[in-house]
Amino acid sequence: MALMIAVSASDEDMRTAELVKIQAAVQLLPIFSDYDPDRITHVTQVVFDLLEQEDGLDALFGLMREGLPERLYETAYALACDVAAADGKLGETELRLLEEVRYELALDRLHAAAIERGARARHLT
Numbered sequence: 174m175a176l177m178i179a180v181s182a183s184d185e186d187m188r189t190a191e192l193v194k195i196q197a198a199v200q201l202l203p204i205f206s207d208y209d210p211d212r213i214t215h216v217t218q219v220v221f222d223l224l225e226q227e228d229g230l231d232a233l234f235g236l237m238r239e240g241l242p243e244r245l246y247e248t249a250y251a252l253a254c255d256v257a258a259a260d261g262k263l264g265e266t267e268l269r270l271l272e273e274v275r276y277e278l279a280l281d282r283l284h285a286a287a288i289e290r291g292a293r294a295r296h297l298t
Contacts, residue, residue, distance in 0.1 A: 174199070174213065176237055176274065178220045180253045184264045194259040198252055204245070230270075234277040246278040250285065254292035261298060 177198065181191040199205045199213065223229035241249055253274060257267045275285045 174205075174208070174216050175220050175233060176249050176253045177256045178217050179224065179233060180256045180267060180270055180274075182220060182224060183266045183270045185266075188260040190260040191256050194256050198255070202252075204248060230273070234273075238277070246280060247284060247288065250274060250278060250280055251288045251292065254289050255295065258292040258296040261296060 174195075177195045181187045181195065195213075199208055199210055220233065223233045226232065237249070250271075253271060257263055257271060271289075274280075275282070
């Protein structure tokens with residue numbers, strides 16, 4: 174959840190399409206079947222607070238690695254890519270954040286490219 178919010182907020186403009194994508198993921202995907210949607214507001218505030226700090230992104234990545242099982246790293250990246258692509262615009266800050274996420278989660282470059290290509294294909298107009 175925090176990663177999706179961070180990607181949406183990274184360009185300082187959380188667009189409606191991105192928020193709808195996050196909400197749909199929480200409502201529809203099995204990975205969020207036990208997630209309390211009321212936590213979204215709290216997680217959003219934590220992410221905003223972290224992004225305002227000088228080393229907040231490092232702290233966010235640390236929390237992400239602590240709270241996310243390794244088997245879900247690619248899933249988290251896929252959801253982040255979907256949020257980034259939801260509005261049809263990938264800004265430089267979103268691309269840089271996704272690059273850092275790939276590095277922090279040690280994702281295989283070919284796997285990440287396939288995930289990115291899938292997100293792009295799903296959101297073409």
